[in-house]
Amino acid sequence: MATKSPDAQSLLTPAEVAALFRVDPKTVTRWAKAGKLTSIRTLGGHRRYPEDEVRQLLAGIPQQRS
Structure with a gap:
């Protein structure tokens, strides 16, 4: 069974983002x-x-891009 490291981020596919x-x-x-x-x-x-x-x-929170 694979486990995620604490610093691993969750990623979404284009279809998942599109559905949201x-x-x-x-x-x-x-x-x-x-x-x-x-x-x-x-x-x-x-x-x-x-x-x-x-x-x-999605929540409308402005982000600062680096």
Whole structure:
């Protein structure tokens, strides 16, 4: 059984993010390309999004990008 390390962040797929915002997954990809969301690429080239950042954006909390 795999366990997560304490500093490992939870990542969401484009479909999961799209379901939260009620938009198409391609819209989520466009947001990432526009710099509105941070995306991480898997080894297979798929995008994943940090759950904490998505939840903050969903709640309307302004973020400072570094």
